[in-house]
């Protein structure tokens with residue numbers, strides 16, 4: 434059944450539109466984290482109409498804008514009811530038409546401020562497909578929303594045609610992975626590779642990830658290994674009326690017991706924990722593919738006084754590395770960590786290469802730093818890989 438724009442407008446005016454809330458949970462701890470507002474049309478006889486039967490019609494005119502703003506106000510009212518209770522951020526769907534709306538961020542600010550709510554509680558969802566053809570405006574639109582303190586999520590990622598090239602330039606906070614990318618049990622090797630790459634891509638761009646439409650334990654298990662942040666789907670909860678959502682928020686806070694994080698570990702999050710211990714001693718860790726002359730660097734704090742790219746060409750890194758070094762140590766450093774030298778030492782059977790140099794600190798004082806390269810073997814290729822650990826030595 435499809436409704437006409439007039440019928441939908443009448444429903445809006447008669448306050449027959451309302452929002453349901455679908456909770457989102459932390460992928461590892463299963464704690465409630467946030468929710469998405471999803472519009473519903475409740476007929477006077479109690480029938481609940483899905484947005485699929487009226488949103489597409491509303492999208493044909495500016496009616497959709499009125500609906501979205503109406504939903505936003507309902508969300509503010511829900512959050513206001515939680516004034517004395519735990520509040521969780523709520524994301525709201527905005528049609529692509531809002532990209533053309535002048536002063537969108539100002540209007541959102543005015544509305545949210547009317548209810549005296551922190552802006553961090555509101556997340557703006559815009560679907561991936563809305564961005565196609567809007568490349569010019571979308572960046573400014575998103576920046577203005579984020580500058581106002583709201584977060585922005587890209588919805589339905591992977592469902593459309595938008596290119597990774599474009600998404601990488603979008604300064605969004607959250608990437609919502611479309612349910613069409615998840616099969617029932619996530620067993621297919623190629624599907625897993627695609628999903629792993631998407632999560633890796635998002636995290637390296639510092640975006641949080643939400644997996645949508647999660648229905649099975651198998652899907653959840655796999656998503657945990659990808660270090661997915663939040664889960665939304667029938668496995669945990671269906672969209673529910675406001676009243677039920679408010680009760681859920683109360684209960685969830687009440688049962689928040691300390692959980693044993695080690696029992697929830699995914700391989701990816703275990704590595705993150707391990708890194709914290711490694712960083713205690715080695716504030717700089719570099720992964721190098723000596724065969725291909727590339728590196729990837731993880732630094733705990735600004736390790737040297739000169740900043741350095743986190744990925745790039747290894748030969749250039751070595752040149753760069755000498756710039757904040759004591760002049761007397763430069764030659765030894767450049768020879769020892771010369772890529773050809775390292776490869777030669779590796780082929781002679783060396784396990785590790787070590788050198789102490791003096792590095793200039795922010796305070797103008799030279800301190801001893803020990804650099805150790807460990808040769809490691811990847812099961813995926815024959816390339817010569819080295820892991821570099823840099824350690825500050827105590828002053829004498």
Ligand code: C2E
Pocket residue numbers: 455470471472483484485488497500501504526527528588589645646647648665666667668672
């Ligand atoms: P969406 O933004 O992708 O919302 C997620 C949809 O997936 C929701 O459908 C939700 O009920 C459904 N879903 C959640 N978990 C699962 C699951 O585990 N399995 C399956 N099969 N489905 C799941 P819903 O509520 O019918 O909303 C449909 C679409 O209508 C939304 O898709 C969104 O594009 C649009 N929509 C909803 N509310 C609004 C609104 O206020 N404004 C605008 N502009 N669009 C809205």
Ligand code: CA
Pocket residue numbers: 469526558588
């Ligand atoms: Ca959505």
Ligand code: CA
Pocket residue numbers: 588589609611645
């Ligand atoms: Ca979606």
